[in-house]
Amino acid sequence: MPVNFRELEEGLTRLESVDAARVVNQGDRITEVHVIAAAEKPAKQVVRDVQSLSMARFGLSIDRRVISVVQISPRDLDIAAAARAALTRIAESPNGSRTTLEVTLRHADEEHVGTATGPAVTSARLRLVGEATIDAIERTFPTMPPIALDAITMSTVGIHNVVVAVVIIAAKGGGEELHVGSALSNGNVDDAGVKAILDGLNRRMANLPE
Numbered sequence: 214m215p216v217n218f219r220e221l222e223e224g225l226t227r228l229e230s231v232d233a234a235r236v237v238n239q240g241d242r243i244t245e246v247h248v249i250a251a252a253e254k255p256a257k258q259v260v261r262d263v264q265s266l267s268m269a270r271f272g273l274s275i276d277r278r279v280i281s282v283v284q285i286s287p288r289d290l291d292i293a294a295a296a297r298a299a300l301t302r303i304a305e306s307p308n309g310s311r312t313t314l315e316v317t318l319r320h321a322d323e324e325h326v327g328t329a330t331g332p333a334v335t336s337a338r339l340r341l342v343g344e345a346t347i348d349a350i351e352r353t354f355p356t357m358p359p360i361a362l363d364a365i366t367m368s369t370v371g372i373h374n375v376v377v378a379v380v381i382i383a384a385k386g387g388g389e390e391l392h393v394g395s396a397l398s399n400g401n402v403d404d405a406g407v408k409a410i411l412d413g414l415n416r417r418m419a420n421l422p423e
Contacts, residue, residue, distance in 0.1 A: 217371050218243075219395075224270055230254045230262050243273075246280045256282040297415050298353050300407045303342065307333055314338075316345040316407055318353050325353040339365055342406040343378060350410070354418055359383040363391070365406060367398065374398040376405040380413050392417060 218236045225234035230250050237245035250259045260280045267273045301317040301324055312333035317326045327349025329341045343365040351357055363379040375395050382390040394413025398405040 217373075219370065219373075219375070219397075221267065221271055221273070224266055225263055228262050228266060230259045234263075243275055244279060246275060248280065248282045250282055250284050252284040256284060259284075298350065298411060298418065300404060300411070303345075303403050303407065309333075312341070314341045314345045314403075316342065316349045318346075318349045320353050323353075325349050327352055339367065339376070339402060339406050342403050343410055346407045346410045347380070350414065350418070357382075357418065360414075362410075365409065367402060374402075374405075376402065376409040378406065378409040378413055380410060382414075382417065390417075 218238050222234050222236050225231050225236075225246075225248065231248055232251060233249040235247045236243060237247070246263060248259060248263060250256070254262075259282050260277050263280055264275050264277060267275050298318040298320040301319045303317075304315040306313045306315070310333055311330060313328055313330045315326055315328050317324050319325075327345045327347065329344035329348060331337050331341045331344075340362065343362045347360050347362050351360060359382070361381045363381045365376065365378040368375050368377055375397055377393065377395045380392045380394070382392065384390050392413040394409045394411065394415075396405040396408035396412055
């Protein structure tokens with residue numbers, strides 16, 4: 214049975230010793246596992262925790278040599294978390310054949326609202342959610358370079374519905390950066406659309422100048 218690497222990542226982040234995890238694979242073979250962990254537990258024990266969960270839950274043996282662990286103090290983890298924006302709510306204001314989606318993000322105890330208006334049809338809704346999210350991000354982070362939503366779509370991975378977003382950021386010299394993010398829908402496609410874009414841009418936002 215094929216391994217669901219997204220589920221493996223989510224399972225690893227539920228370990229008490231792990232704060233974040235990323236699995237790199239080539240086909241069904243895991244080539245790298247990157248883990249961020251708090252500093253309280255020895256790195257060798259974190260590696261054993263990763264191996265144990267992978268074997269017990271997924272029947273998958275991971276070579277300890279492909280597991281890299283970065284340990285960060287709780288204070289540094291708090292600072293990293295504070296740099297991220299969080300979804301507060303999504304609202305809609307229909308107006309005949311058109312509708313306006315509002316996405317509210319919270320950051321540093323302040324809320325910022327982004328909007329997008331378009332046709333009130335199901336096929337356009339996810340893109341409107343994405344464009345409203347981009348607008349909210351630009352309002353939340355004024356130093357962010359110009360952003361555009363390249364694509365956002367719902368895909369099926371195994372038995373799960375996943376929203377995948379591709380975002381373009383203007384780079385120096387007329388270039389561009391492509392960022393990809395994803396989120397499980399869990400029955401709420403709108404929320405997943407916002408979270409997919411945030412997933413793709415969180416690291417970029419955390420490194421913005423003040």
